[in-house]
Amino acid sequence: MLTSPRPTSRRPARSFEYFDRPFAAMAHRGGWDDASRAPLENSLKAFQYAVDELGYSYLETDVHATSDGVLVALHDSVLDRVTDQAGRVADLPWAQVRTARIAGTEPVPTMNEIFEALPEARFNIDIKEENAIVPLVEAIRRHHAQSRVCVASFSPARLSRFRSRMGPDVAIAASIDVVAWSAYVPLLPGLLNAGVQAFQIPMSQKIGPVRLPVLTRHLLSVAKKRDMRIHVWTIDEETQMNELIDFGVDGIVSNRIDVLKQISSEHGLWC
Template sequence: MRHPYFQDPGGVVALAHRGFALDGRENSLTAFGAAVDLGFRYVETDAHATADGVAVALHDETLDRTTDGEGMVSELPWSLVRRARIGGVDPVPMLVDVLGTWPDLRVNVDVKSEHAVGPVAEAVERTASHDRVCVASFSAARRRATVARLSRPVATSAATGEVARFLLAHRAHATRLAAQALREVDALQVPVAQGRLRVVDAGTVAAAHAAGRAVHVWTVNDPDEMHRLLDLGVDGLVTDRADLLRDVLRARGTWS
């Protein structure tokens, strides 16, 4: 049975990347709220954890780039991280607030460090959001460790090594090995290309679907590219331009 995370009536998983923030205030409650106000059912976020074990929605391991604060998040207590302001305006949100503020919102959580594993799992448990969370990570070990701490299943996405094994097997026409590479996950969340390597094409989409896995592509901000990928049959798109993706899906009659 397919995980409830994927059961969206629109048929296309439209993911607002770090919310919707053209002013740079990514991963803020304001950005997530803006995506919700546009009608998005899905958002993507990143997770680190403070020194005292609070999971926060933040992409970087430091506060320096996106906030008026400084320092490694993992070395700072929540009492200091909470004072930092994204773009000088918005506080860094706890993951429990992202999950708890919008009880119907589906959240793709990229676990960014080993230190964040336990706190991310605790945030999912505290909000009982298992049915609407997808746990992702570039590291399969981090994803597995997070999922192992949960009382109920969540949706999962392939890590870098699993994606590489899938692509190698697919290109070798080893259908069984390609499917086996994705046996632990529900989705393949990948860029269109990695360097010179084309990751998403008609063949890889078909192979993932043959294995029963969804294909989500990041980070797509051009409407023509959105149309092209949707024509290939991808199941979802991750974008910084939630407004443009909404318009594309409306034009195609697939906006829920």
């Protein structure tokens, strides 16, 4: 069954300040500037480097909440892979998570710290767990960040609950079910008011033994008709970046933020 956020009417992307740039070059988890740098993904240092040194406006991050409700910028549900500690974030208090170090050196940042440190940056935020919904709404309101965030999730239920608490002033990226229907079937009346402003997608998705394209001419057509934006993740190859820009996408998410800046500049799309 198709589910998605259901506001009374769908605001087009052009009505959100978040989408007022011609192209969104996004630093994936803060990114890193070249292949020789050790990734410090989701660290405040990485985000600040992307903004202060390379001039990025758009940053991508995922969020989880600790057992006592502190919202942190982290992709994984556990600390094990990227920090010097272990354990599931949702099961640990902030007092313990705050002692973990990304790549052994950088603390796990809270979204409050990131919003405060980068007051002009725009954030694409993926809600990874149910317990992160309320802390995210609170953080956005506390920092008056409604105009500079776009919220996504693989879970349509999460997106719906976020929207019901947040209201219509924050841009939303479509959940996976809306993307799938929109990529492969004609426009359905129920999708026209799905309450989303962007498709944020991989180029293709493996389903069982078959890899199907997600980015299609039909999806591009659907997006343009609904005044939606298409952002593609995660693209690190120069050739693919050029091809996607020529295809007509509205944004690219990348780890190789040095390359993405160069390519978008060459196309006259760097802001």
